Amino acid sequence: MAYKYLFGPVPSRRLGISLGVDLVPFKTCTLNCVYCECGPTTYLTSERKEYVPFDEVMNELDDCLSLSPSLDFITFSGSGEPTLNIRIGDIIDLVKQKYPEYRIAVLTNGTLLSDVKLRDGLMKANLILPSLDATSEELFNKINRPCKEINAKDAVSGLIELRKEYSGEIWLEVFIIPELNDVPEEIHQLKSAIQEIKPDRIQLNTLDRPGSEKWVVPATKDGMEKIASYLGNAEIIADFSSRREVKSFDRSIEDAILSTTRRRPCTAADLSAILGLHINEVNKYIQALIESGSIKIDVQERGVFYSIKPASD
Numbered sequence: 630m631a632y633k634y635l636f637g638p639v640p641s642r643r644l645g646i647s648l649g650v651d652l653v654p655f656k657t658c659t660l661n662c663v664y665c666e667c668g669p670t671t672y673l674t675s676e677r678k679e680y681v682p683f684d685e686v687m688n689e690l691d692d693c694l695s696l697s698p699s700l701d702f703i704t705f706s707g708s709g710e711p712t713l714n715i716r717i718g719d720i721i722d723l724v725k726q727k728y729p730e731y732r733i734a735v736l737t738n739g740t741l742l743s744d745v746k747l748r749d750g751l752m753k754a755n756l757i758l759p760s761l762d763a764t765s766e767e768l769f770n771k772i773n774r775p776c777k778e779i780n781a782k783d784a785v786s787g788l789i790e791l792r793k794e795y796s797g798e799i800w801l802e803v804f805i806i807p808e809l810n811d812v813p814e815e816i817h818q819l820k821s822a823i824q825e826i827k828p829d830r831i832q833l834n835t836l837d838r839p840g841s842e843k844w845v846v847p848a849t850k851d852g853m854e855k856i857a858s859y860l861g862n863a864e865i866i867a868d869f870s871s872r873r874e875v876k877s878f879d880r881s882i883e884d885a886i887l888s889t890t891r892r893r894p895c896t897a898a899d900l901s902a903i904l905g906l907h908i909n910e911v912n913k914y915i916q917a918l919i920e921s922g923s924i925k926i927d928v929q930e931r932g933v934f935y936s937i938k939p940a941s942d
């Protein structure tokens with residue numbers, strides 16, 4: 630059965646072997662972050678609805694999980710914000726009821742967590758990984774470019790409420806952009822918010838490769854270490870340099886990406902359409918190919934293009 634809403638299992642930096650479940654069409658999100666690896670948000674909204682049918686997602690999950698695949702997590706993530714799907718809680722509940730042996734993770738930008746119905750729906754997940762990059766409205770607007778109904782204040786209070794009600798683990802991700810959210814007053818405010826949110830882990834991330842906007846550059850290792858130490862017990866998410874050693878790494882997919890980019894430079898979205906793979910899956914392989922020096926990046930007005938790196942480069 631070819632899946633429309635499931636992807637992977639993919640080797641995930643934080644979650645090990647993860648089966649992805651995508652509950653919104655490409656690319657539906659409450660934010661349009663300047664660093665987004667999936668490219669610009671094409672449908673910016675805060676409306677929660679059944680973007681993809683509950684029954685069809687469950688059919689695919691039944692088909693896949695009945696084979697008892699070896700997974701570290703079933704992860705709700707994908708090409709946008711999964712909590713926009715109003716049935717996410719129903720899907721989590723049913724998967725937990727039918728397949729209690731699997732752990733469930735939810736990757737979310739956290740902007741809808743002030744909605745108590747959403748928080749209720751996430752209670753049976755084992756792990757929630759929200760993001761928070763800025764607490765001042767000005768910087769939140771600059772980095773995360775939300776739809777008009779979303780603001781930083783509500784996002785922070787939603788996270789605080791979640792912590793009070795949810796007994797599973799919360800790993801909070803902060804994406805560092807030099808000269809924006811690494812300046813002292815912003816980091817200070819962020820630290821105060823994090824002290825109220827009380828996540829189990831704070832994970833610092835920065836740009837691996839070009840995101841939506843050309844001007845976004847990665848933070849240095851030294852800069853990240855200083856922020857980690859200021860925030861207290863923050864960890865820097867390490868490069869997944871051993872991605873190719875993971876058992877779910879599929880060399881035929883790697884070969885297909887190499888042969889396609891040999892013919893012409895492609896964006897991640899092009900590769901996703903040409904190869905019939907989920908964009909998140911394509912992104913994992915692209916990262917491994919960049920790390921191994923096999924492909925190169927070219928940032929153009931139309932997006933980020935990948936092509937084979939000539940032997941002399």
Ligand code: SF4
Pocket residue numbers: 658659660661662664665666667670708709710738
């Ligand atoms: S990084 Fe996440 S939250 Fe930001 S635009 Fe992309 S999918 Fe949405």
